[in-house]
Amino acid sequence: MNGVDLTLRTLHDDERDLEQDLLAAAERHRVEHEFHHVATDVARWSREHTTRLAALGRDRGLDLSGPREHPSPGALAALREKASQALGRRPQAGLLLLHDLRDLHLAAVRSSLHWEMLAQAAQATRDRDLLELVTACHPQTLRQMRWTNTMIKVLSPQLLVNA
Numbered sequence: 001m002n003g004v005d006l007t008l009r010t011l012h013d014d015e016r017d018l019e020q021d022l023l024a025a026a027e028r029h030r031v032e033h034e035f036h037h038v039a040t041d042v043a044r045w046s047r048e049h050t051t052r053l054a055a056l057g058r059d060r061g062l063d064l065s066g067p068r069e070h071p072s073p074g075a076l077a078a079l080r081e082k083a084s085q086a087l088g089r090r091p092q093a094g095l096l097l098l099h100d101l102r103d104l105h106l107a108a109v110r111s112s113l114h115w116e117m118l119a120q121a122a123q124a125t126r127d128r129d130l131l132e133l134v135t136a137c138h139p140q141t142l143r144q145m146r147w148t149n150t151m152i153k154v155l156s157p158q159l160l161v162n163a
Contacts, residue, residue, distance in 0.1 A: 011114040019046035025100040045140040094159035105148035
């Protein structure tokens with residue numbers, strides 16, 4: 001397995017984790033409607049990325065598992081929703097949201113760096129399939145980064161001062 005294959009595998013895992021982290025944060029902060037809906041929407045991008053990375057991996061002889069299946073709503077989902085409602089708009093919930101945004105931002109940055117590494121390798125080796133994948137997916141990861149960064153900038157002053 002060469003470096004490109006290892007980076008594909010790492011990026012696949014990173015994107016899968018980012019999707020799950022976005023969905024979990026969206027559930028934790030369900031009462032923050034804008035955050036909940038945007039996080040759910042941008043999680044779909046990471047799910048699409050894992051699907052496309054797995055397809056490219058198969059073409060290269062790599063066995064990358066497909067995207068994780070969403071668990072069916074059950075006791076854990078109900079518990080998360082009740083916890084979200086109980087926290088509501090208390091200061092602790094705001095600090096938790098900032099913590100989650102920080103972690104989501106760092107996860108998106110990590111994925112972005114791997115996309116950039118793959119873009120450089122694709123250009124150097126003239127790998128059109130890889131370059132096409134990076135060109136399609138990396139801008140969405142950059143938008144995930146910008147969204148988390150903007151949310152941190154908007155929320156930090158009020159939440160940190162009033163905590």
